[in-house]
C-alpha cells in the first residue's frame with residue numbers, strides 16, 4: 001500500500017496559505033492520489049465547535065492552548081490518522097506549529113507546557129512509543145505583518161486573532177522562525193509576498209523536491 005503523506009500549511013493570517021491548499025490537493029488528485037484536505041483548529045464536528053469558541057470567546061492563554069490541543073487530539077484520532085492509514089495525502093491548513101507561533105510567540109505562553117501537550121496529544125497508536133505524529137513537510141508562508149494586514153483589511157469581520165495589532169503578528173512570525181530553526185528539514189519557506197503564480201511554483205517545487213509529485 002502507498003504510504004500516507006502529511007503536509008501542513010503555516011503562516012500568519014493573510015500570508016496566502018488557503019489560496020494554495022486546494023490547488024495542491026488537486027495536483028495530488030491529478031497524480032492519482034486520494035487527498036484529505038482539512039484545517040485546524042477544526043476538521044471534525046467537535047473540533048469545529050472548539051474552533052468557534054477559540055476564535056470568538058475571550059479566554060486566557062492556557063485555556064486557549066488547551067482548546068487548540070483538544071481540537072487537535074480529536075482531529076488526529078478521527079481524521080488524520082485514519083486517512084494516513086489509508087495511504088492518503090493529508091493537507092492540513094495549520095497544525096501544531098501554529099500553537100507554538102500564536103500561543104507561544106504571540107501570547108508569550110510557556111513553551112515547555114506546549115511541548116508537553118504536544119507530546120501527549122501527538123503520541124498515536126501507529127507510531128512507536130516516544131515518536132510523535134508530525135507533518136512530513138510544512139509549507140511556511142512568510143509575509144510581513146503589514147502586508148498581511150493590508151490583504152485582510154475589510155475582507156471580513158476579524159476574529160480575535162485577526163484583530164490583534166501588527167506587533168502580535170511579529171511575535172507570531174518569531175514563533176514560527178523558532179519552530180523552523182528547531183526542525184529545518186521539515187520546513188519549506190515560501191515567500192508569500194510574490195504574485196500568486198510565483199507562490200504556487202514555490203509550493204510545487206517544495207513537493208517535487210521530496211519526489212512526491214513529478
Ligand SMILES: Nc1ncnc2c1ncn2[C@@H]1O[C@H](COP(=O)(O)OP(=O)(O)OP(=O)(O)O)[C@@H](O)[C@H]1O
Nearest residue numbers: 012013014015016017018019151192194195196199
Ligand atoms: N500572492 C498573493 N498576492 C496578493 N494577494 C494574495 C496572494 N495570495 C493570497 N492573496 C490574498 O490575500 C488574502 C488572504 O489569502 P489567504 O486566505 O490564502 O491567506 P491565509 O494565510 O489562508 O489567511 P488566514 O490564515 O487568515 O486564512 C486573500 O484575499 C487572497 O486573495
Ligand SMILES: Cc1cn([C@H]2C[C@H](O)[C@@H](COP(=O)(O)O)O2)c(=O)[nH]c1=O
Nearest residue numbers: 013040041068094095098099102103161
Ligand atoms: C491551529 C491554531 C490556530 N490558531 C489561530 C490562527 C488563526 O488566527 C486562527 C485560525 O484561523 P484560519 O483563518 O483558519 O487560519 O486560529 C492558533 O492561535 N493556534 C493554533 O494552534
